[in-house]
Structures are given as C-alpha cells and as structure tokens.
Amino acid sequence: GGTASGKTSALNALSLFIPPSHKIVSIEDTREVNLPHKNWIAGTTREGFSMTEGEKSGKDIDMFDLLRAALRQRPRVIIVGEVRGREAYSLFQAMATGHTSYATIHAGNIHTLIQRLENPPISLPRALLTSLDIIVFINAIPVGGKLIRRITNVTEIIKMDPDTKQLIFMQPFRWISKVDDRFEFTGNSKILTNIRLVNDWDEKRLKKEMENRMKVLQWMIDNKVRSYKEVGAIIAEYYKDPESVLKDPGAALKRIHEDEKREEYERIKKIEMIEENKKTEERGILKLLSLRRGK
Numbered sequence: 001g002g003t004a005s006g007k008t009s010a011l012n013a014l015s016l017f018i019p020p021s022h023k024i025v026s027i028e029d030t031r032e033v034n035l036p037h038k039n040w041i042a043g044t045t046r047e048g049f050s051m052t053e054g055e056k057s058g059k060d061i062d063m064f065d066l067l068r069a070a071l072r073q074r075p076r077v078i079i080v081g082e083v084r085g086r087e088a089y090s091l092f093q094a095m096a097t098g099h100t101s102y103a104t105i106h107a108g109n110i111h112t113l114i115q116r117l118e119n120p121p122i123s124l125p126r127a128l129l130t131s132l133d134i135i136v137f138i139n140a141i142p143v144g145g146k147l148i149r150r151i152t153n154v155t156e157i158i159k160m161d162p163d164t165k166q167l168i169f170m171q172p173f174r175w176i177s178k179v180d181d182r183f184e185f186t187g188n189s190k191i192l193t194n195i196r197l198v199n200d201w202d203e204k205r206l207k208k209e210m211e212n213r214m215k216v217l218q219w220m221i222d223n224k225v226r227s228y229k230e231v232g233a234i235i236a237e238y239y240k241d242p243e244s245v246l247k248d249p250g251a252a253l254k255r256i257h258e259d260e261k262r263e264e265y266e267r268i269k270k271i272e273m274i275e276e277n278k279k280t281e282e283r284g285i286l287k288l289l290s291l292r293r294g295k
Contacts, residue, residue, distance in 0.1 A: 001138035006149035007104040008032045008081070010138055015102060016228060018077050020236035022100075025070040027063055028081030036232035043070065063087040067094075076100060088122045095131040110135065110155050110169060126165060132157045133191060143178050150175050151183075156190050212246055213238075219249045230256065 001007045015035055018024060024040045026033045031044055043066040048059055063080065064087040070078055071094055080091055080103040095101045107113035113135065117124045135155040140147045154173040161168060172189035176182065196206045216238060225231060233256040238245045245252045 001104075002106060002108055002140070005138045005140050007138055009149075010136065010151065011079070011081075011102060011104055012228065014136075015079060016232045016235055019239055022076040023074070024077045024079060025073055025075040026079040026081070027066040027070060027087075029063070030081075032081060033079055034228055036229045036236075041070075041073065041075075064090065067091060071099075077102070079103070082106075083122070085121050088117065088124055089128075092124055092128040092131050096128065108139070109137065114167065126160060126167070129167060130157055130160050141178065150181075158190055212242065216245060216249055223250070225253065
C-alpha cells in the first residue's frame with residue numbers, strides 16, 4: 001500500500017494469528033510491531049555512536065545486518081517492518097527455504113510491486129518472487145467525505161510461466177463496494193486448496209473451519225474486544241481448544257483476565273520476595289560488621 005494506508009496496522013493485526021508457540025524475530029527501523037507472543041525477539045536498526053565530535057565510532061546496524069543475525073537464531077517467523085533495500089534478497093531467500101515471513105512495502109498494485117522488487121535498490125531476480133504466497137493491498141479510500149482504510153484485494157502468486165517468464169497470479173478476495181462495504185470471494189484460492197489438501201479436508205470441512213474462525217472474530221467485533229493482548233490471547237486459546245472458544249468466547253476471555261491477574265499477583269509477590277531477601281542480606285552484613293567491631 002501507499003503512505004499512511006494502514007500497512008503496519010494490518011501487519012500487527014495479521015501477526016496476532018501466528019501460533020503462540022512459534023519463535024518470532026521482528027526487524028524494524030522504529031518499533032511499531034506489538035505482539036503478545038512470549039517467544040518474540042524484536043530488533044531495531046541503529047546508527048553508529050559518536051565518541052568525539054565529527055567522528056563516528058561503532059558500525060551502523062541496518063536491516064540487512066539484523067536480518068542476517070535473525071536467520072542465525074532459527075526463527076519460525078520473520079517480520080520485516082518495511083522492505084526497501086538489500087535486505088530483501090536475504091528475506092526472499094529465507095522464504096524460499098521455508099521461513100514464514102511477513103513484510104510491508106510501498107506499492108499500489110501488483111505491477112508496481114513487481115517493478116519495485118525487480119529494480120534497484122532491491123533488484124530481485126524474478127524467479128525469487130514465486131516465493132511470495134499472498135500479497136495484501138491496502139488503500140485509503142474516500143467514502144462519504146472521509147478517508148477509510150480498506151484491504152482492496154488479496155493476490156496470490158501461482159507460478160512463473162517458464163516460456164514468457166511472466167508471473168501468473170489470481171485475486172481470491174477483493175473489496176467491491178463503497179456503499180455496503182463488503183468483500184467478494186471469487187471461489188479460487190491456491191492457498192486454501194493447499195490448506196485443504198495438507199489437512200486432508202474436503203470442501204465442506206474447509207468451509208466449516210473458515211466459518212468457525214469468522215464466528216470468533218465476529219464475536220470480538222460485536223463485543224469491542226480490540227486490545228492486541230486480548231485478541232492475541234483469544235486466538236492463542238482457540239489454537240489450544242477451539243471447541244471451548246466456539247462454545248463460549250466470553251468464558252475464554254474471562255479465563256484470560258484471570259490468568260493475567262494471577263500472573264500480576266505472582267510478579268508482585270516475586271518482587272516483594274526479592275526485596276525481602278535484600279533486606280535480610282543487608283541485616284546480615286550489618287550484624288557481621290558490628291560483631292567485627294566488637295572484637
């Protein structure tokens with residue numbers, strides 16, 4: 001999407017669906033990604049610091065450096081705040097070798113995206129672009145005298161034609177109306193087909209699984225559950241026990257709040273114990289010093 005179209009907000013929202021047990025490494029210039037996952041390592045770029053005026057000591061740490069370091073940490077998921085330079089090659093190589101990756105980039109449509117990726121400063125070979133599974137396009141659209149942010153289409157890369165070298169893609173989802181604000185599913189999706197085949201589901205089971213997830217999401221919308229921690233916790237709970245969450249999402253949210261209270265209580269008690277141990281040590285030291293003075 002373009003500037004201020006909501007790319008980072010969408011990235012944050014989509015990242016909440018990453019399974020809670022997965023190890024995640026995020027790479028950004030400025031910290032904007034917020035995740036509830038416990039196994040999440042956040043990396044940010046920095047400039048080399050200056051020891052004396054006019055002289056720089058220490059190496060700049062850029063996105064490329066962070067991405068190389070991230071790959072050595074064996075993450076299940078890599079999140080790149082914005083792709084715009086040489087780090088793109090390493091990211092696409094990681095995608096080609098099986099690393100689930102999320103990233104944003106400035107591009108208004110599929111053709112602009114391909115041009116950006118293939119030309120300097122990114123300069124990716126076209127064959128690597130087939131590592132992309134899903135491209136989500138976001139736009140700020142004027143409706144009723146104000147701008148609204150919407151995902152206007154979801155594009156899937158199918159393959160590269162071996163003769164023409166052209167990328168073949170499809171759009172399974174698209175936003176089609178400014179009036180009733182709805183999305184259309186074309187009925188064709190390579191990703192959904194792959195999910196169905198991997199799980200050995202028929203079309204009916206796939207549809208049911210999607211409807212179940214839509215039901216939970218709609219409940220969160222209706223009940224104004226918008227905190228990223230609460231949304232992430234309900235999704236994590238769904239991964240563990242989908243039937244329980246489907247039966248009563250409210251009970252799942254209540255359990256989450258109770259767990260948070262218990263964790264906060266345990267954290268406070270731990271701090272109090274540490275403080276008490278410090279005081280005990282201090283009293284012991286003072287007593288030892290007084291005994292030595294007495295001798």
